[in-house]
Amino acid sequence: MELKNTYITNEDKFLQFNFWVTTYCNFNCRYCYETCDKPDAYMSQEIADKAIEFMYNEIDTKACNALWLNFHGGEPMLNQKLIVYVVKKIKQERPDIKLFTTATTNCSVMCEEAAECISELTVSLDGTKKCHDMNRVRHDGSGTYDLAVSNALKYLELKGNVRTRMVVTPDNAADLSDNIIHLIELGFREIMPGIDHFSKEWTEELFGTVYHELLKVREYRLAHPEYRIKIGIIDSAIKRLGKCYVGCDGYQIYINGKLYPCTYAAGDEYYEVGDIFNGVDVNAAKRINCMNNGKLEACAGCGYYEYCISPRCRIINQKLTGDHMTPSVVVCASENLKIKLHGIK
Ligand code: SF4
Ligand code: SF4
Structure with a gap:
């Protein structure tokens, strides 16, 4: 079968x-927002079959021609057989749907x-051995650099290009240029540094260092x-984000078939908006849409209001500050950093 992406x-x-x-991960990275308590659970083929039916129905009802499927975990490659099964099945059953697939692997x-089977594969590497092993560790605390780099280079060779995702934390901020240059010198060409929004150790000075x-x-x-x-x-690019309505762009489909509006919400009962068996729970979706609708008073007057994730995503606010209507100072500083960087290309 043609698996060309x-x-x-x-x-x-x-x-x-x-x-x-899967929700399980064989690593235990110190900054992992999914915490160290990741249930050792996997999506079954039966759930995947039902989830595929649900997606077809959503695609057809909303008159879409393309499907972007991201395989998420935990560590998604620990359920590699299911990834292959899902991609082959969709390509065979619905050649009329343009399928684009992504995954990030440790x-x-x-x-x-x-x-x-993955159109765009991302590998998680934090840079030099010193910085990678500082945070990206196994459950016994040992560093993962040697294994991760060796496999990442094999993926690079296999696919021609892979993206590299690195987490920028207060403890590796001062090494950011060394880390990025190290990855470039290993052969990677697309580096995606992301600020660790969950850390409480960020200061204004550290953001200056990142800049x-x-x-x-x-x-x-x-x-x-x-x-x-x-x-x-x-x-x-700095883009106007628009309002978030549950399901307007798609759903999180959890290992057990439950539906959630976004990654941060997945697995949290409070944000459940139905399941693949009975469909979307309209009242639950309405409750979340209402929460997303009100103005974020704390950001009133900010010229970046329509471009920033805090006014758009109240669930991120809740996860980071404990309150849907309170933006995180770390997100605010990261968004300001993005604007400042926009002028330096
Ligand atoms: S590899 Fe990813 S999911 Fe696993 S512990 Fe690290 S950050 Fe978390
Ligand atoms: S979080 Fe900061 S950058 Fe974002 S809208 Fe509020 S004030 Fe503006």
Whole structure:
């Protein structure tokens, strides 16, 4: 069967589903927002079959032509057989749907067949061995750099390009340029640094350090145009975000078939909005939409209001500050950093 991957373009009308193939992870990264208590549970083939039916129905009802399917975990490659099964089944049953697939792996296992099924694979690497092993550890506390880099390079060779996701924390901020340059020198060309929004250790000064580190990366990039380097935090467009309505873009489909509006909410009973067996719970969805509707008073007057995730996503606010209507100071500082970086390309 043709497993050749496709990409979604501006002309496509698509829905995005986050398929939780497992909640378990064999790593225990110190900054993991999913906490160290990850249930050792996997999505079954029966649930996947029902979830696929649910997605077809959503796609057809909303007259979409494309499906963006992200395989999520825990560590998604620990349920590699299900990833392969789902992709082959959709391609066979619905060749009329343009299928785009993504996944982020910790590179603990090498899964060639699953990797072939992923249109855009992201590997999680934090940079140099020192910085990677500081946070990305196994359950016994040992560092994962050697294994992760060895498998990430195999994925790179297999796929030609993989994106690299790195987590920027207060304890590795000062090493950010070294970490990014290390990954570039290993052969990766698309680096996606993401600020650890859950850390309470961030200060204004540390955000200044991140900014200056990224200026150094820009210098390096200017000196090496032949590498065609992409750095997410510098290159990402600043877009007006619009309101979030439950289901407007798709759903989280959890290991047990329950539906949630976004990744941060998945598995939290308070945000459950139905399941793949009985469909969307309209009242639950309405309750979340109402919560997203009110104005965020704390951000009144901010010129960045329509571009920032805090006014759009009340669930992130709740997860970070304990209150839907209170934005996180770390998110605010990250969004301001993005704007400041926008001027430096
Ligand atoms: S690999 Fe990902 S899911 Fe696993 S512990 Fe690390 S951050 Fe969490
Ligand atoms: S969190 Fe900060 S950047 Fe975002 S809208 Fe509020 S004040 Fe503006």
